[in-house]
Amino acid sequence: MTKQSSPYAAAQGAKTVTLSVQSWVGAQSNTAVAAYLLEHELGYRVDTVQVDEVPAWDALSQGRIDAIMEDWGHPEQEKRYVDDKKTVVRGGELGLTGHIGWFVPTYFAEQHPDVTDWKNLDKYADRLGTAESRGKGQLLDGSPSYVTNDKALVKNLGLDFEVVFAGSEAAQITQIKQFTKERKPFLTYWYQPQWLFRQVPMTEVKLPEWKEGCDADPEKVACAYPHTPLQKFLNADFAAKGGKAASFLKKFRWTAEDQNEVALMIAEEKLSPEEAARRWVERNEEVWRAWTR
Incomplete structure (x- = not known):
């Protein structure tokens, strides 16, 4: 710096x-x-x-x-x-x-509406996995420097998923576009407002409701991200x-x-x-x- x-x-x-x-x-x-x-x-x-x-x-x-x-x-x-x-x-x-959340492509959500509830994510872990997710479902994140509770969320919600960092917003967008081109399902950390929603319709996965203080301890967080x-x-x-x-x-x-x-x-x-x-x-x-x- x-x-x-x-x-x-x-x-x-x-x-x-x-x-x-x-x-x-x-x-x-x-x-x-x-x-x-x-x-x-x-x-x-x-x-x-x-x-x-x-x-x-x-x-x-x-x-x-x-x-x-x-x-x-x-x-x-x-x-x-x-x-x-x-x-x-x-x-x-x-x-x-601003709002951070977990999103799946709308084309996948329309085929499998229950995927939009976090409780059903493990059901689709195999389909959402990649070579980088080590036999688990993949949750695609951007940069480790961004505001993210995802590793704690996966652990505390007991999900069979691995957080995989693309490294940057640009790299994450490239991966999302590639999945979309191939019509593959994916689960990604994403945020609003963001221009990509205009090109890739995505549907948010409902996490446990955010309440004041639920994310105060980064290690114990098990709730959705707030609207900020x-x-x-x-x-x-x-x-x-x-x-x-x-x-x-x-x-x-x-x-x-x-x-x-x-x-x-x-x-x-x-x-x-x-x-x-x-x-x-x-x-x-x-x-x-x-x-x-």
């Missing part, structure tokens, strides 16, 4: 903003649009740093980055840096509600002294449809994040104009 950190972050008098950008394309979309508007409407230089979710909090606290645009819920870090150290402040909601209003966080000094840039980031708020529009351009049309942002900005002035005032 030291090597990656921007030399411009927290530089005295420099009209520069440093944003954390996570590896999934939805988060890249937020950062791309924020960076484009900061540069072209507000006259800032923007630097981006790709860093995993938990290390990003430490970087934010130290002022090596100025803002995280999309946080999916890190209560330990929030308590440490926001409530206790007060080096990070809440930047408001992004406007999207996604949040922004700012370095406390930047929030106080960052002027129009800090104000802009606090006001930045859009919809899942907005994010998916940009994400689709980046992931499928293979546009650069800056070009995708430019196209979205040109079409949606009525959305972003209020952020820059």
